[in-house]
Amino acid sequence: MNTSRHSQALIPWSTEIRNETALVCIPWAGAGATPFRAWGPVVGDAADVYGVRLAGRESRQTEPPGTVLADTVAELVREVTALGVPRVALFGHCSGALLAFELAHALRRSAGAPEVGHLLVASQLPPRAYAEAPVRSDDDLTRFVPEDLRSEPELLELLLPILAADMRLVSDYGHSASAPLDTRLTVVYGAEDEHLDRAAVDGWRAETTGAAELREVAGADHLFGGAAWPALAGCVRDALG
Template sequence: MAPPLSSPLSSTLPSWLQGFRTASAPRRTLACFPYAGAGAAVFRDWASHVGPDTELLAVRLPGRESRIGEPPLHRVEEAVPALLAALEPLGERPLILFGHSLGAALAYATARALAAHGRPPALLAVSGRRAPHLPSRRPPVDGLDDADFRARLAALGGTPPEVLACDDLMELMLPMLRADFAMSDGFLEPDPPPLPVPILAFAGAEDTEAMVAEVAGWERLAGAGFSLCTLPGGHFFLHEQHAVIAEHLTEENL
């Protein structure tokens, strides 16, 4: 039997986690994993939607925000041990893992590792990401020069045009962005076993990066129940629909 989780989270969070809502007696913890190029701050506005009984945490990967001086990671597997260590002090209350795009792959890998250690999360929620056994329909970006890579970012729509137009800022961000895309492009599990965790998947109705049918493919991995929620929007529907998503996550009977 795996050892029990340790005492509740202290006031000093590990560098991998940013807290946005402090609950005096939380009933559950919601840990959110950002998409490629993003930091924990993309989940700041969720604090007003998750309710007083939910502790809201967001993952901060190396190479951004307060960790901008650290080298970025290039493989999902590289992040998992540190994520497990960061989540370990949360106590025994139910844990919900939510991730969008690359964040969904990270949340899934973390959920699988937690389950392997006898500590499965109460819910895995994935958003804007094809199921891990489905290969990408586009070629990887590692062969693109900087100009073509920036055009790819522009086509996705997640990077503000003023950021893309600033050469100095892009020079600073490109190593981290390329590393995140390498992490995302390289994550594939051709024949994954079912995960003993319920899975809730969110898809954008107009998302051409992760189409609804590809997001629905997560059902193959859901060993404890599956549901799919399709919302209006393209690949970054997360921003327009974050209140709806947060309410879906925290209305679960956990």
């Protein structure tokens, strides 16, 4: 594994780089790599944890956020391949689930890319259903802001433009006509999610010919806030096995 290369997009959160599998975690709209820092100690014995830091947030604030989904996916293909690992697991949360799904397909097509051993997605409609869903207005953006930050006007002023850019990135999402993946798939949803339930996410099964399972996390809302966030990490660790 290439541990000397510094990446602005993939942030290592495991205390030791010791696995042949890298877990690449793509956050929800507006978020960065930092929420996955706490996952390193939980998941680190199964996979080395990397948080994805897209342009426009955290240490990449001076970079304009991506506006073309294919370009963002292409950047991640380059970064993931440069890790030099034989195998990756991809996790995507909310809008990040669509990025993880497209990244899995792109890695499969890319010469020299690592094997995608597992795709894990949380809090997102299946790609086909998302592509057919009505486009949400900007009035809905605050639902992607953690509840404890919604009462902070200055933080909202910084977050909302990034949220808007991220939602534009997937607003015209069209489901790929590519053949289904053949990788293992785990779909996670919160028991208290007001937007999704088991029936809504079941369509993900059609996206792979490999083993697929649905997992519900008790007490979790759409963003897996509070105690549900470490519970989600534990769920991911269990799924990786």
